[in-house]
Structures are given as C-alpha cells and as structure tokens.
Amino acid sequence: MEEVKPIEELTFREAMDELDRIVALLEGNTLELEESLKHYERGVSLLALLQKKLSDAEQKVEVLMGELSGEKDDVERDSTLS
DSSP, X not given: OOOOOOGGGOOHHHHHHHHHHHHHHHHHXXXXXXXXXXXXXXXXXXXXXXXXXXXXXXXXXHHHHHHHHTOOOHHHHHHTOO
C-alpha cells in the first residue's frame, strides 16, 4: 500500500500531482462509494492547500513588486491624505 504523506508536508507540485491522480481515479468510476468519498475528501483538502499556497505566493509577489516600484506602505500613504 502506498504511503500517504500528510497534506501540510506536500510541496505545491506534489499536491497538484496527487490531486490530478485523484481526479483521474474518480473520473474512472471504478471505485466503491466509500473509497470514492475518501479520495474526494483528500482532494478537497489538497485543493484548499493549493489555493492557500497560491494566495501566499501572490501576496509575496505583490510585496516584492511594491518594493521594486518604491511604493509607500499603507501608513505613509494614509498620512499624506490628512
């Protein structure tokens, strides 16, 4: 039996690959109901992890782009309005 790595330990690529495998299994319609539900539940957890990793990466990119453009932070921007 294949060892299942805890979701929080997966890299983005590992989670994406596992989610692809789960989707293929579910689309194959060869699993028993209980097994399908178990895989579906894992897939939902993987999707949540992937969405969080993408959101975190997007925030980092925005911060870096702000630093590159010399953009003022929120406190500096707000104080210039008063």
